[in-house]
Amino acid sequence: MGDIANRNLEIDLFLEAMYKKYGYDFRNYSRASIKRRIEHRLKLTGLKTISAMQHELINNWNFFEIVLRDFSINVTEMFRDPSFYKAIREEIIPKIKDFQQINIWHAGCATGEEVYSIAVLLKEEGIYDKTRIYATDFNKDVLEKAKQGVYPAKFLKQYILNYREAGGMGSFTDYYTAKYEFVLMDSSLKKNILFSDHNLTCDTVFGEMDVIICRNVIIYFNIELQNHVFKLFLDALGNPGFLCLGSKETVSISDYVDNFEAINRKEKIYKKVDKRAVL
Amino acid sequence: MNFLKTDHEIIVIGVSTGGFKALEVILSKLPEGFNLSVIIVQHRKKDPDDFFIDYMNKKTSLHIKEAEDKESIKPGVGYIAPPEYHLLVEMDHTLSLSVDPPLKYARPSIDMLFETAAEAYESKVAGVILTGANDDGSKGLKKIRKYGGMAIIQDPVTAEAPMMPKNAIKIAGADHILSLANIGKFLGRLS
Numbered sequence A: 001m002g003d004i005a006n007r008n009l010e011i012d013l014f015l016e017a018m019y020k021k022y023g024y025d026f027r028n029y030s031r032a033s034i035k036r037r038i039e040h041r042l043k044l045t046g047l048k049t050i051s052a053m054q055h056e057l058i059n060n061w062n063f064f065e066i067v068l069r070d071f072s073i074n075v076t077e078m079f080r081d082p083s084f085y086k087a088i089r090e091e092i093i094p095k096i097k098d099f100q101q102i103n104i105w106h107a108g109c110a111t112g113e114e115v116y117s118i119a120v121l122l123k124e125e126g127i128y129d130k131t132r133i134y135a136t137d138f139n140k141d142v143l144e145k146a147k148q149g150v151y152p153a154k155f156l157k158q159y160i161l162n163y164r165e166a167g168g169m170g171s172f173t174d175y176y177t178a179k180y181e182f183v184l185m186d187s188s189l190k191k192n193i194l195f196s197d198h199n200l201t202c203d204t205v206f207g208e209m210d211v212i213i214c215r216n217v218i219i220y221f222n223i224e225l226q227n228h229v230f231k232l233f234l235d236a237l238g239n240p241g242f243l244c245l246g247s248k249e250t251v252s253i254s255d256y257v258d259n260f261e262a263i264n265r266k267e268k269i270y271k272k273v274d275k276r277a278v279l
Numbered sequence B: 001m002n003f004l005k006t007d008h009e010i011i012v013i014g015v016s017t018g019g020f021k022a023l024e025v026i027l028s029k030l031p032e033g034f035n036l037s038v039i040i041v042q043h044r045k046k047d048p049d050d051f052f053i054d055y056m057n058k059k060t061s062l063h064i065k066e067a068e069d070k071e072s073i074k075p076g077v078g079y080i081a082p083p084e085y086h087l088l089v090e091m092d093h094t095l096s097l098s099v100d101p102p103l104k105y106a107r108p109s110i111d112m113l114f115e116t117a118a119e120a121y122e123s124k125v126a127g128v129i130l131t132g133a134n135d136d137g138s139k140g141l142k143k144i145r146k147y148g149g150m151a152i153i154q155d156p157v158t159a160e161a162p163m164m165p166k167n168a169i170k171i172a173g174a175d176h177i178l179s180l181a182n183i184g185k186f187l188g189r190l191s
């Protein structure tokens, strides 16, 4: 067996150990990316082999937490892909705004920037008060940050540009208070958001959703795990139910391609096909 | 140069400043029926109209497309990394995209493409570094050579921005240092 094959075997075993010992399953994440992070951590530890690092993983809870954080990439921003938010305003809001109550599930919300962006949008559309936003992630650190809603002010310029491009109807400055080099999101945006720990690989549906937003998360999953997540989303969505993916993610390569109808192909907005209506 | 013939399956290209023209020169030199896969990271701005892809398609015998997450790498196809996403090669010869933070200020990162390509294709990859004003790619090219792949670098004298090829020569070393037009012809013979 060659050099590379041996190392891949060590990585398989490392992920297996992570799963068996701690219940976190990264075996079906896109391998090239996971491998880079394991190798990066290996360098930082100064250990010689991944197998040695596996020993550390099994015997040291703190090290497990470090690896878990390595595996969760939290890069995000307010109104990322402004055209997506514009499409939500124009193509989804009209279809749900007369509901008595609206449930939105934001899966893989990271530090919450996207969640507050949606909250702002709902407020401007006059439907925030009857909406409940379930914002979930499997990384407790980022959830804590999301709950606080405190962000570095240095990104504000970009966020304000994004907000405008996303069809913002007011002034973004109305939604936060600035303190030194930070901004604190307005508490009126927070009151209907429930942040909680949820792992897409193993946790189940927790309620019927009208809209699910899961962006730049399944890009890290292989097809098998993507299929698992699409099934979960199908089970969670009501009728009508809408699914929003990141701009480079798609249902079209999954087993569930026939269960979703694209309502905006470019922005990756899908509607669950109502099988009852077909029958 | 017959010994080159069956050796290589994929060509990875990294280019930054001046990339548009450089890619045009190279891709237009690839002959009809060229059957290697070409994977390209160019540092470029968002392009909502796909102008870049449409334009390159008119210039080359390859089928040029934006790389999509989880797609298989096929012969005769040129994949271009979408702006703002890293492009990685998987062991099973599929492509992955990621939104990891920029590496050396770059996303997509040439290093990330080259390093993952080296592991997945070992000696069957040819890495090409072209014009650019930074040092992205040199680390990746070094890895390609380490696993037996081939390194081709644009002659810095002929590059619009010489820094990237210069750094690559210094850090990775080159198997061939050529002008743009000659890189195109050389790659054309790998098929």
Ligand SMILES: C[S@@+](CC[C@H](N)C(=O)[O-])C[C@H]1O[C@@H](n2cnc3c(N)ncnc32)[C@H](O)[C@@H]1O
Pocket: A072, A073, A074, A075, A076, A077, A080, A107, A108, A109, A110, A111, A114, A136, A137, A138, A139, A142, A198, A199, A200, A201, A214, A215, A216, A217, A246, B099
């Ligand atoms: C790149 S961020 C995307 C953030 C945001 N949705 C966006 O598009 O800007 C990916 C997030 O997915 C989370 N994630 C990864 N695997 C997960 C899983 N199995 N269950 C829940 N969240 C997960 C990570 O912790 C991270 O916060």
